[in-house]
Amino acid sequence: MRALSAEQFAEYARRQIAAADGILARHGRTGALCRCARQWPCPVAVTCVKMREHYVARLALAEATVRLPMVHAGRKRRVSAWRRVLTALERAVRS
Numbered sequence: 001m002r003a004l005s006a007e008q009f010a011e012y013a014r015r016q017i018a019a020a021d022g023i024l025a026r027h028g029r030t031g032a033l034c035r036c037a038r039q040w041p042c043p044v045a046v047t048c049v050k051m052r053e054h055y056v057a058r059l060a061l062a063e064a065t066v067r068l069p070m071v072h073a074g075r076k077r078r079v080s081a082w083r084r085v086l087t088a089l090e091r092a093v094r095s
Ligand SMILES: [Zn+2]
Pocket: 026, 027, 028, 034, 035, 036, 037, 038, 042, 043, 044, 045
């Protein structure tokens, strides 16, 4: 089995999250029961919520990994390079 690249994993994780959302759309609490007529919480909903949380967390880690810029000896350039890193990280965390 070959390893996925970061981009391939991110795409895979997004598809897993979308699949979980699609399944969860058919489940939900209606009194003591789920919309699928099982007792709430139904095992399908529990499994999908766990799967969704797993991939959301992994995707956040994957997307927070950014390519670091070259840091040069000059002080001004070093400050601006780190500012770019912080800006990229802030963007990754917000998205
Ligand atoms: Zn259900």
